Amino acid sequence: xxxxxxxxxxxxxxxxxxxxxxxxxxxxxxxxxxxxxxxxxxxxxxxxxxxxxxxxxxxxxxxxxxxxxxxxxxxxxxxxxxxxxxxxxxxxxxxxxxxxxxxxxxxxxxxxxxxxxxxxxxxxxxxxxxxxxxxxxxxxxxxxxxxxxxxxxxxxxxxxxxxxxxxxxxxxxxxxxxxxxxx
Amino acid sequence: xxxxxxxxxxxxxxxxxxxxxxxxxxxxxxxxxxxxxxxxxxxxxxxxxxxxxxxxxxxxxxxxxxxxxxxxxxxxxxxxx
Numbered sequence: 001x002x003x004x005x006x007x008x009x010x011x012x013x014x015x016x017x018x019x020x021x022x023x024x025x026x027x028x029x030x031x032x033x034x035x036x037x038x039x040x041x042x043x044x045x046x047x048x049x050x051x052x053x054x055x056x057x058x059x060x061x062x063x064x065x066x067x068x069x070x071x072x073x074x075x076x077x078x079x080x081x082x083x084x085x086x087x088x089x090x091x092x093x094x095x096x097x098x099x100x101x102x103x104x105x106x107x108x109x110x111x112x113x114x115x116x117x118x119x120x121x122x123x124x125x126x127x128x129x130x131x132x133x134x135x136x137x138x139x140x141x142x143x144x145x146x147x148x149x150x151x152x153x154x155x156x157x158x159x160x161x162x163x164x165x166x167x168x169x170x171x172x173x174x175x176x177x178x179x180x181x182x183x
Numbered sequence: 184x185x186x187x188x189x190x191x192x193x194x195x196x197x198x199x200x201x202x203x204x205x206x207x208x209x210x211x212x213x214x215x216x217x218x219x220x221x222x223x224x225x226x227x228x229x230x231x232x233x234x235x236x237x238x239x240x241x242x243x244x245x246x247x248x249x250x251x252x253x254x255x256x257x258x259x260x261x262x263x264x
Contacts, residue, residue, distance in 0.1 A: 043244045
């Protein structure tokens with residue numbers, strides 16, 4: 001349990017693109033261990049012969065990761081990654097069907113356009129064991145299609161939704177997105 | 184101090200201190216991977232974790248579910264007490 005504190009924080013103006021650039025995912029049973037250092041994910045271990053797979057989202061400025069604020073009546077945040085794949089084809093349909101079939105839940109690593117990396121599907125509890133766990137509402141993928149109009153492109157819409165108590169953890173800069181893909 | 188791998192049905196892999204992927208196994212293991220120019224036959228060999236890797240995983244990564252201090256070391260420690 002993270003201890004109560006209301007500390008000083010000054011927002012610094014940063015310019016540049018927001019949103020999610022790419023996501024790496026794996027069924028959660030294939031993640032064997034996660035290490036946290038100062039509240040950030042510093043190492044991940046996987047079951048042999050399983051790998052994170054990368055999805056590069058459509059670059060149409062629509063890939064977002066949001067966490068709704070909890071209310072007085074509920075501690076639960078809804079975490080939502082919404083993104084698009086260009087096109088509605090047999091290939092996107094097959095991808096979507098397989099991703100939706102991961103009903104055990106997923107661990108999703110999102111690389112943002114500002115360079116930060118966050119993980120959806122797990123949460124950090126604090127320094128006292130157990131220090132982390134899966135989110136109470138597992139991360140699942142839901143997809144749709146939009147064949148567009150005469151002037152807009154067809155897209156496959158992708159939503160990754162989970163319910164959490166704590167915000168999605170950040171990944172330490174020492175563990176890069178590409179290193180996670182190479183695991 | 185020496186470390187020992189706790190045997191699991193399927194071994195786990197992790198990134199060692201040098202940034203290489205190694206496997207918690209007593210011998211090198213071949214795993215399936217998506218075919219690419221780097222892995223044209225769709226397989227790659229993962230090196231077995233060395234004592235140095237086990238020490239890093241146990242002490243720095245906290246992988247205590249997978250690694251333990253070797254029994255003889257524990258006994259030596261007990262006699263010291």
